[in-house]
Amino acid sequence: MPAHILVVDDEAKVRLLLRRCFEGEGYRVTEAAGSIEVMELLASTRFDLVTLDLNLADGDGLTVAREIRARSPVPIVMVTGKGDTIDRVVGLELGADDYIAKPFHLREVLARVRAVLRRSGGGAAADGPPPHAAPGRESLAFAGWVLDVAKRELRSAGGAPCDLTTSEFDLLVLLASNANRVLSRDQIMDRLKGHDWNPYDRTIDNLVVRLRRKIEPDAERPTLIKTVRGVGYTLTADVEGRG
16 A cells, blocks of 8 residues: 655645645545644554644644644654754654655655655555566566667677666666656666765666667657656566566
8 A cells, every 4th residue: 555644734825735736646635634633543543754844833743743643653754944953853753754844855855754654664556566576587678779688788689789878777677667657866866876876866868868879769859768757767668578
């Protein structure tokens, strides 16, 4: 089941922004505007994570965090406009798992939420299992290319080699193993670089550009590795697994 996130903020625009962000990644989302609503929801519904604003119209977010932690071990990510160090320290002491200050970048929020969910063993996104990399296959063939996973070689249909860097090869294997499935930049980054990365990093975009120059008939008008605006990338070719 996809992770179920409770978004708590008294600003409707912020709730909508986070809802769209999380739902776009396949998570389930429920909203709450105040402390009373939060406690009612927690009493009736199981959540995998709570994003909690410190400044609520009907109460103090720190008090709400204390009440949540008294009832449930559900992970809490505090999202607030307050910059006081004391609030952050108190929030973490009360059992918050992470802390993000407004204004925030959505990729940072997603990265932190994913990290907390991984640590807690919470649910995954709704778009199926994590992207894989050709388990049990020695080679992948697509669009006139043969990708030898075991030998880490890429050759044209005529057998001519195409030199790829380690990162370019790993990206191509990942895309080919998940052909016609859109992978977000965050999914690709997590798969290629692990969990220790900067959410503002443009490595994946630059890597795609370099890979297109080597395998696309026209890198300026790509037909194999397509960009899905606002989401990520997908390999559009039919892929045949061998081995």
